[in-house]
Amino acid sequence: MPMDANEIETLIKAALPDAKVEIRDLAGDGDHYAANVVSESFRGISRVQQHQLIYKALKGNMGGELHALALQTKAPD
Numbered sequence: 001m002p003m004d005a006n007e008i009e010t011l012i013k014a015a016l017p018d019a020k021v022e023i024r025d026l027a028g029d030g031d032h033y034a035a036n037v038v039s040e041s042f043r044g045i046s047r048v049q050q051h052q053l054i055y056k057a058l059k060g061n062m063g064g065e066l067h068a069l070a071l072q073t074k075a076p077d
Helices: 005-015 047-057
Strands: 020-025 032-038 068-074
Touching: 005 020, 005 032, 005 047, 032 047, 047 068
Parallel strands: 032 068
Antiparallel strands: 020 032
16 A cells, blocks of 8 residues: 555654655655655764665655655755
């Protein structure tokens, strides 16, 4: 069963409460999303580490319920 955009946002915000999260369904199929995430938690860490925080927040759903997630992450300006 595909993952809902609201569920993705909820999981990310549970792990990163200060995050500003925007989710877009890229294909209209509930399997391919793009996420723009801005969080103070990203300050001072590499892009790879930022993405790892997001994957951890998704609790193993990547590759299963969630097929593809294009990520844009950064610390606030």
